[in-house]
Amino acid sequence: MNALAAMRSAWRALLANPLRSLLTMLGIIIGVASVITMIAIGQGATERVQEHMKVLGANVMLVLPGTVNTGGVRQGAQTSQALTEADALAIAL
Secondary structure: OOHHHHHHHHHHHHHHOHHHHHHHHHHHHHHHHHHHHHHHHHHHHHHHHHHHHHHHOOOOOOOOOOOOEEOOEEOOOOOOOOOOHHHHHHHHO
16 A cells, blocks of 8 residues: 555545544644643743742752651651751751
8 A cells, every 4th residue: 555545545534534533633732732831831830940049049058847757647847846056056067
């Protein structure tokens, strides 16, 4: 089967089922558009975070107190006691 016969067969199949062809094209268009949109949103968010990091400067360090595990579940930062002056002195060294 040469390329011309394949194209003719494909064209006949598209014309035989116009609604199916339309819905398939619509699905592909929506899928590609959504992927492009999500990539653009991700890149925009990355750039915004990088801009915020640049505003802070290169000599900033954020120190948070440890976390607490309750029943095997990590509760997250700042759930334990606050930092003390001894902690600040230990960090400064």
